[in-house]
Amino acid sequence: MSELPTDALLTDLAGWRTRLAALAAGHAGNDGAHDASHLDRVWRNAQALLPHHPEADALVVLAACYLHDLVNLPKNDPERAQASRRSAQLARHQLAWMGFPHERLDAVAHAIEAHSFSAAIPTRSIEARIVQDADRLDALGAVGLARMFYIAGMMGSGLAHPDDPLAQRREPDDRAYSLDHIAVKLATLPGKMQTEGGRRLGQERLALLESFRASFAAEWLGQ
Numbered sequence: 001m002s003e004l005p006t007d008a009l010l011t012d013l014a015g016w017r018t019r020l021a022a023l024a025a026g027h028a029g030n031d032g033a034h035d036a037s038h039l040d041r042v043w044r045n046a047q048a049l050l051p052h053h054p055e056a057d058a059l060v061v062l063a064a065c066y067l068h069d070l071v072n073l074p075k076n077d078p079e080r081a082q083a084s085r086r087s088a089q090l091a092r093h094q095l096a097w098m099g100f101p102h103e104r105l106d107a108v109a110h111a112i113e114a115h116s117f118s119a120a121i122p123t124r125s126i127e128a129r130i131v132q133d134a135d136r137l138d139a140l141g142a143v144g145l146a147r148m149f150y151i152a153g154m155m156g157s158g159l160a161h162p163d164d165p166l167a168q169r170r171e172p173d174d175r176a177y178s179l180d181h182i183a184v185k186l187a188t189l190p191g192k193m194q195t196e197g198g199r200r201l202g203q204e205r206l207a208l209l210e211s212f213r214a215s216f217a218a219e220w221l222g223q
Contacts, residue, residue, distance in 0.1 A: 013062055016100075017043070020066035023094055027070045031154070033147040034069045038138060042068070045134035049197045056126045060104050064111035064131040067091040075151060084116035117185075123194055133198030136189045141205030144186065145212060152178030165217040182213050 024039055043065040050058055071086035088109040095105060111128040114121040115135050123129045138144060149159075160179040164170055167180055174181035186209055190202030217223075 013058060016059060017062060017066070019098060020063055023098070024066050024070065027090075031072055033150045033154075034072050038147075039066050039069070041138050041143065042131075042134045045137045045201075046130050048201065049130050049133060049195050052195065052197050053126050053130060056130055057104065057107065059101070060107045060111060060127045061130050061134075063091070063095065063100065063104075063108045064115065064127065065134060067094075067108070068112045068115045068131065068135060070094075075155060081116070081118040081120075084113050084119045084121070088112040129194030130198075133193045133195050133202075136193065137198060137201055137205065139186060140189060140202055141208055144205065145209060148181055148186070149178055152181070160216065160220055163221075165220050166213070179213060179216060182209050 021036065021039065025036055028035060043062060046061050046065050050056055050061065067090075068084065068087055070090045071083050073080045073083040091112055092105050092109045095108065096102070100108075107125060107127055110124060111131040113119065114123045114128040115132045117136070123132055139147065152159075155175070157174075157176060157178045159177070161167065161170065161177050165177075165179055167173075167183060172180040172184050174184040187206060190199055190206050193199040193202050
């Protein structure tokens with residue numbers, strides 16, 4: 001954790017946030033689900049978790065939040081699981097060039113590597129746990145729902161199974177049907193959160209998704 005006084009730390013974070021956001025923008029693609037707004041939301045989520053973990057280094061968390069998607073591969077890319085490692089490598093190089101504190105580079109790289117669901121890298125620090133939770137929280141709630149359908153559209157998935165949208169008589173398939181993604185993955189996220197705050201916020205946001213799923217199915221089937 002930084003030894004700077006609170007006001008100096010906040011000033012330092014604000015300055016680095018501007019620089020990190022600019023760096024991320026320079027590597028942004030055309031994926032609306034992983035754009036600058038996503039990075040801002042992940043950082044806001046992390047800020048909601050940080051007060052409960054005063055031992056965490058906020059500058060490390062900030063850097064990882066803004067640079068975790070420097071290399072963003074499509075969900076159906078065969079090398080998708082390598083994206084977070086590539087992002088960590090690129091972030092380490094760019095941060096060193098920018099004069100980021102050298103002693104924090106390893107911590108930032110680990111938090112970036114471990115944030116990815118598909119990479120399945122165990123978190124070894126509170127900073128990594130906060131960043132992972134913050135990123136996963138953005139997959140839940142109203143914004144998460146919009147992102148889910150956006151990504152499904154990019155991948156060519158259908159909205160839902162024509163006769164069994166809740167997968168009551170079949171195996172769910174979220175590659176074929178977007179609505180299945182709620183049960184296949186999103187509903188599991190709150191239980192996998194690494195912080196108590198993440199679990200609480202995750203459950204709150206999941207409730208919205210589950211309510212939507214039930215309403216969608218009823219309307220889809222004309223009930």
